[in-house]
Amino acid sequence: MxxxxxxxxxxxxxxxxxxxxxxxxxxxxxxxxxxPDESEARQEAEQATLDLTVTTAQSIENQRVTKTIDIVTAECVFGMNIFRDLFAGMSDFFGGRNKSSQKVLRDARVTCLNELRKEAVAIGGNAVIAVDLDYSEFSGGGKSMLFLVASGTAVVIEPLESVVE
Structure with missing residues (x-):
């Protein structure tokens, strides 16, 4: 047995x-x-971060700023490869839109704003107001880099209470 x-x-x-x-x-x-395992909880937290309100305005409609926390910034640097540079040169010569450069700009903006959201959440904010985006290009030696800085004010907001008449 x-x-x-x-x-x-x-x-x-x-x-x-x-x-x-x-x-x-x-x-x-x-x-x-x-x-639910830790990865699911982490995904939910990341989704909540991505849903955070980010605006260039000084206020958010139907929301009240209850606490101003601090300035938050995010910096992103993207390389423009030789093919994008080549196609950008062709667009300059022939005219028209350059979709590859537009994609880099869009990706840089989305990435930088998501980083800004993460910074705000890390210091206790639930929104970012007065956002400013500054684009720059560094080039030389056959290399081209796109530099984007996003800055704003991390705040805590809550809905305005409806007035009962």
Whole structure:
């Protein structure tokens, strides 16, 4: 006769665990499956951060600033590769829009604003107001870099209470 690996009770010679221990283990596995893991919680927190209000205005409609926290900034540098530079030169010569350069600008803006949101959340804000975006280009030696700085004021906002007449 064999013994259970966990509690030591007698089990069938082909089994390694008794019925009670197997049932307990199955319940632990089910509880783990039903419990959200850390990665899900992290994804929810990241989504909440991305939903944070960011505006160039000094205020947000139907919201009241209850606390001004601090200035937040985010800096992003993007490289323009040789092919983008080549196509940009062709667009300059022939005219028209340069989609590859527009994509770099869009990606830089989205990335920088998301970084700004993360900075605000890290210091306790739930919105960023008075956002300013400054674009610059560094070039030389056959290399071209796009530099974007986003700055704003991290604040805590809450909805205005409706006035009952």
């Amino acid at each position: 064999a013994k259970c690996d966990i509690c030591g009770t007698k089990v069938h010679f082909l089994d390694t665990r008794c019925t009670d221990c197997m049932e307990k283990r199955n319940q632990e596995i089910l509880a783990k499956r039903n419990k």
